[in-house]
Amino acid sequence: MERVRFIKHAQTIGVSLDEIRERLRSLDSDGEERSNLRELVATKLAQVDATLNELWEFRGTVKSYLERSPTGASESRYAQR
16 A cells, blocks of 8 residues: 555656656666666755745735735735734
8 A cells, every 4th residue: 555655655756657667677677677776756846945945935925915906915815824
């Protein structure tokens, strides 16, 4: 069941089925392939972090726009977050 969760979660963050298959094979093997898996996962994590940073920057831009809008941010439920 853990593998199914891993696959579904990986798909939601944009990992292709080929990449998932490669990583699962690496998990099942020893030595160098496991080391390569760690590097691949670290790279994907860095990509996810970069995307999150971009989203937070964009959120700030959108929030700023809401605050300057004629109706004001106080009317928006999103400005409270």
